[in-house]
Amino acid sequence: MKSILIVAAGALLGAASLFYFLQNEQNNVATTSLEAITLSAPVAGEPVQDAPATGTPPAPEPLAPLAATVLEPVASAVTSSLTRTSAAAAPPAETQAENPSTPEPTAPEPVAATPAPEDNAVTPTPIEPLPLHPGALLIPVTGITAAQLHDTFDDKRGSERSHEALDIMAPLQTPVVAVDDGKVVKLFNSVPGGLTVYQYDASGTFAYYYAHLDSYAADLEEGQELKRGDPIGYVGATGNANALAPHLHFAIFLLGPEKQWWKGTAINPYPLFQR
Known part of the structure; x- marks a missing residue:
């Protein structure tokens, strides 16, 4: 990441130097043209041959096309390089989905206490008393009705x-x-x-x-x-x-x-x- 930033800074510095150099060159060209026009101006009484309509020199071309052709491609390349580096450093979306942030622990629900058995005591099943109704008992002497x-x-x-x-x-x-x-x-x-x-x-x-x-x-x-x-x-x-x-x-x-x-x-x- 550090080396990428150094390269980007160098590119921007080079682009600025180029822009400054081209601007100076264009100003020099404009000055030379003006001097040439002045030196070649006709002497009084001499006929004018192919003289321009006016004595005003042509305005220099704007620097916007130069910025568009030089600076914008450099800035675009630097931005693209930084974008690719950030994308490589960040984990893919699927990996983030597979490792969600850990939620805050919630307090466990209280568990009802189970009463302790009392010495493993087994409650006997009560035996219902014999209903005393006619015919409930056997006559105890054999042969008697x-x-x-x-x-x-x-x-x-x-x-x-x-x-x-x-x-x-x-x-x-x-x-x-x-x-x-x-x-x-x-x-x-x-x-x-x-x-x-x-x-x-x-x-x-x-x-x-x-x-x-x-x-x-x-x-x-x-x-x-x-x-x-x-x-x-x-x-x-x-x-x-x-x-x-x-x-x-x-x-x-x-x-x-x-x-x-x-x-x-x-x-x-x-x-x-x-x-």
């Missing part, structure tokens, strides 16, 4: 309490089965109830009570999961039952918040076995 049952829930036992259970009469050693799915929570031999089984339903809402059993089913144990119809034991007359009238004493309790197998609100089983 609903028509053979008698509602003994409100029978008096002494002067201060009701029976609050269903007595299902059946021959001794008749198999007893689970009325519903659930877990065995207690095997107990009590004075009034004899051999007994306490079973919770699958949701832990109700307790099923089987009493006066003659014996338990083989391998029955506490904590065992039962399915509806699984064997529990056999009809007997243990506890305070009449030996001449073997039967199954069956009760249902709605458990309280403490889930105590021996305590709850009694529910009449009889309607649940009617269809």
Whole structure:
């Protein structure tokens, strides 16, 4: 770029010198012409031969054509050279488009915080309690139909309490089965109830009570999961039952918040076995 500017300056200086020289030459030519005209002027009385119409010498030609023929081509060449140099120095338009100016960074949008899991705790799916409606439960003594049952829930036992259970009469050693799915929570031999089984339903809402059993089913144990119809034991007359009238004493309790197998609100089983 620097060398180009030096060349351009030299060209302009040369053009100016040439212009000054030509101007001086033209002035000299005009002066010489004037002197020649003066020297050749006719003497008085002599005839004039081919004299010009007037004695005024012709005006010198203007310098504009000289500038147009000398200075303008030089200036044009210098301008063209500078234009080509600037174009070579600037990057092409495509390169500029491929490298746009970096925009100002924008603040990132806030990210909603994800709550941390609480010790990877898994919320168990609650089990809905069994709807207590007619036909919801299996009759616990095999071979007995609903028509053979008698509602003994409100029978008096002494002067201060009701029976609050269903007595299902059946021959001794008749198999007893689970009325519903659930877990065995207690095997107990009590004075009034004899051999007994306490079973919770699958949701832990109700307790099923089987009493006066003659014996338990083989391998029955506490904590065992039962399915509806699984064997529990056999009809007997243990506890305070009449030996001449073997039967199954069956009760249902709605458990309280403490889930105590021996305590709850009694529910009449009889309607649940009617269809």
